[in-house]
Amino acid sequence: MPKCIIDGKELEFKPGEMVIQVADRNGVEIPRFCYHPALTVVAQCRMCAVEVEKMPKIQTACSLPATDGMIVHTKSAKVKAAQSSVMEFLLINHPLDCPICDEAGECTLQDYSFAYGSPDSRYEEHRRTYIDLDMGPVIKKNMNRCIHCTRCIRFCDEVGGFREMVALKRGNHTEITTVDGKPLETEYAGNLADICPTGSLTLVDFRFKKRSWFLKKANSVCQGCAQGCNIEVHQDNNTVYRHVPRENQDINKWWICDEGRFSFQFVNAETRVTEPVVRGEGKKIEISDWPSAVAEAKSKTKGKALVLVGNDLSNEEIRAIQAFTADKIKGADVFHYGTPGITKASDDKAEDKILRRTSKTSNLHGAEKLGLKGWDGSGKYESAIVFRGGRAAELTDLRKNVSGAIVGVGVFNQPAIDSYDVILPGLTYAEKSGTVVNWQGKEQKFNKAIEPVGQSRAVADVFALWS
Ligand code: SF4
Ligand code: SF4
Ligand code: FES
Known part of the structure; x- marks a missing residue:
């Protein structure tokens, strides 16, 4: 060599x-x-x-x-x-507004200014100024901070395959913008904030929410589809603030899609059910304590039972559910479910040329590997237990299959409450560790980032109370 x-x-x-x-x-x-x-x-x-x-x-x-x-x-x-x-x-035109810039603390321009720049500026002329502009719902543009590196333009042309950004004019008047000023249409717009080495392109969603140096990071795997993109989950005070991509050349290279980037929002959502609830007198749903709610779930799960296992759960949880069902819900039919219309691994296809898959859950392929078959929506049952990790479809029309009680174990939102008789709140991907299998058959570990929200508990704790 x-x-x-x-x-x-x-x-x-x-x-x-x-x-x-x-x-x-x-x-x-x-x-x-x-x-x-x-x-x-x-x-x-x-x-x-x-x-x-x-x-x-x-x-x-x-x-x-x-x-x-x-x-x-x-x-x-x-x-x-x-x-x-x-x-x-x-830096001649830079507004030096680091104290109010979301990029501060993780800004290449700021770091290099400190490491390689001079403490003084000889520039006395007027600095050019632009007003901040939304480039669609994901990205906010601040041209005052731009250094014309054109990474954003090349990302759109070369990675996204969509020619959405251009440089207008020349020299000191150069302006980076979208074609005809239109909003970005790409499903990968968030990556522009990652590759912009300055605070010129920042995320609308993250803007002014948290200084980057307060954020604690956990290595994780996106739960948004069967691609299994590698991410970091950033949190502070037990609130998840963002997902950022982690480089993995075999799976997602340097990128994630916008759906995955913002798929953390249900974790701390006010509508998430984080206390055990049971359907009481007058059919009203009421908050309960854990032992009573589990006792209620146990007494109502009878006759021919249907057990639906979200393929948004980890391999470890699915194995625990299989063991629990074989032991405690004898004779039940056990299926996995997740994305409407996708009942088996071979239904999962590439949704675009970059990353996204049609299975909108992370562990469809793992669930099949563990021997579960997908539920096709048929059958008549006397009771049902639905396990859900937060991404699988919210099953709100199970009553057509189930004559008796329906128990939900896991992550549910308030609008779905009416479809269940008991809800035992479980953990999202951010509150637990585990493994999932992506469409390539790669098993990957995700790590706990925050403590369980409210009274949410792991499935293993639910099973311990059930015994
Ligand atoms: S990536 Fe950022 S700094 Fe570079 S040209 Fe685009 S907006 Fe300007
Ligand atoms: S492609 Fe799938 S796994 Fe990757 S970031 Fe998007 S939703 Fe998440
Ligand atoms: S000229 Fe080499 S990194 Fe920009």
């Missing part, structure tokens, strides 16, 4: 690799704004300046192919002067 020398270290590279790629693989930090490994190289920002022996001028590491014997310096005085000049140039 050919070798080059970066900062005195002899490093191997594959022919065709750029200096920035060799540096990244070997832990040598080279600052960058416009370069992103998923996007074409444009070498626009000039921040990745390096000095190369026998080359008279500073080079851009993102667009410079490594060659055998090349000697590169990333921290020489000449490089530092170039980096400082680039920072000064990029």
Whole structure:
């Protein structure tokens, strides 16, 4: 393999690799704004300046192919002067509004300003100003902070396959915008906030809600469909504030879709049932205590029973439910359910060319692997237990199949209360750990991010009370 020398270290590279790629693989930090490994190289920002022996001028590491014997310096005085000049140039129009910017604390521009910039500015002219604009429901644009790196434009063109963003005008007047100012239509708009290295594109949903440094992070897997995109769940004070993608080159690369990004909202929703409820006198649903509610569920589950297991539950929960049912609900018919119209793994298809799947639950493939068959909506029963993790369809018309009581165990919302006789509140993906299997057959672990909300309990605790 050919070798080059970066900062005195002899490093191997594959022919065709750029200096920035060799540096990244070997832990040598080279600052960058416009370069992103998923996007074409444009070498626009000039921040990745390096000095190369026998080359008279500073080079851009993102667009410079490594060659055998090349000697590169990333921290020489000449490089530092170039980096400082680039920072000064990029900041001439910047409003320096970090205290009110949602990107603060995780902003590349802010970090590099501190690490590579100069504490002073010589700029005395008027700064250009724009008003903040919504680019559809997901992204808010603040052009004052933009450094024209064009990552957002290239993401739309190259990853999304939708040409929705453009750069208008030239030079100091350059403005990044959507085509004809239309709202973004892509289902992947949230990624623009992730790849924008400044606070120019931020999430409408997250705006002004929480400073990023207060957020605690748990590695998780999106529960929004059978793709199983890797995410971090960010929370503070037991409230989930956002999902951000975690890189996994085999599954989701650097991205997630908007549905998955905002699929946390039911966790802390006011409409979520987080206390045990039973249907009392006069058919009214009333709040109960756990032992009484479980006793009520147990006494009402009789005769020929239907057990529906949400394929939004983890493998561990499904196994526990199978063992519980075999032991305590003898003779019951046990099926999985989740997305209307998708009753088996082979029904799950790609919904677009990027990530989304037609199964809107995370563990359809795991449930089948564990031997469950999908429910086709048929059959007559005397009672039913429905287990739900929060993403499976809310079954509100079970009474046509079930003559007696219907018990819900898991995550339910208030509008669904009327369809059940007892609800035993369970945990969402954010309140527990477990594994799920995606459409490729990959088993992945998600981790608990917050404590159970209200009186919600794990299925294992429900079964312990049932015994
Ligand atoms: S909006 Fe962000 S990603 Fe787009 S060009 Fe400006 S700084 Fe770069
Ligand atoms: S594609 Fe599916 S798993 Fe990935 S983020 Fe979207 S909903 Fe979640
Ligand atoms: S990262 Fe190389 S020029 Fe922008």
